[in-house]
Amino acid sequence: MSHADLTIGGPTAGLTAGPAFSVPAKKLAMWLFIIADTATFAACLVAYGFIRNATPNWPRPFHNITNVALMTFILVTSSLTMLLGIRAAKAGDKSGALRWTFITAAAGIIFALLHIREWLALIGEGMTLFQNPWGTGLFGSAFFSITGLHLTHVTAGVIALIVVGIRYQRGRYKADDLEILGLYWHFVDIVWMFVVPLVYLLNLAH
């Protein structure tokens, strides 16, 4: 097959003509990453569900849900502030976009700090990766691995928000780049919507 076949109208012409789904490459790449990361989180949550279902003495250590409720409120609200940042960027309001992006990053930092505080409280009660005072030792490894993976995503998102925000302000990045980062941030929020009921609320002490 000649080069002309590939570029003008050969058998593969339909595969090379224009961006897939009329979506720019960077945005499509982010969607592909999100699909892959969904599989990662889903695998963790399904494995957790498998173990929890098959283990009779599964602990229910959570007495107070104030902290996790506050974390949920902050993360969902940060999705709204991210939207406001993107909206400002699309309207050409650079300072507004930067302000909302940094507010989103600040919300992410508060979320992470609340998470770490909760971890420290649980560790203080004797919970480690392999043992805890309430039941099977599998609980600690499941809890820390799932929430840790999510916390890693939040931390990476905060760093990305700061970096992209600064570079957007300096003109190196455009509003579109903020929008793509926004997809990632909303995805982190969506994952939390499943982590809360599965890892926290179903393990509430009654």
Add this chain to the structure above:
Amino acid sequence: MTTAAEHKSSGIGKDLVVYLCILALAAFQFVIAYQNIDASQMFVRMMIVAIVEAGLALLFFMHLWAENRGLLWFVVVFTVFVLLAMQYGWTDSFRLSGGVPWAK
């Protein structure tokens, strides 16, 4: 960049409504956690609420609803397929909890 023309032209109102809906649904999950029901029922109810929350965020926060329909179907079909395929091992989990009847 976005093909989400609706997103560009619409005001903050819709985003705010979606945000409030998601917050309300999240609060509802906490209410379910305190209901005096069977754990499996609780799990089902919480998952239904979480799926609705995720759907709202996906369609309106991530503007998938306003994107090219091909992208929407690509994301939904591939993701749902992978999620369903992962449910393959549940029978073994119930086998373990039910006294290992087939391993003897």
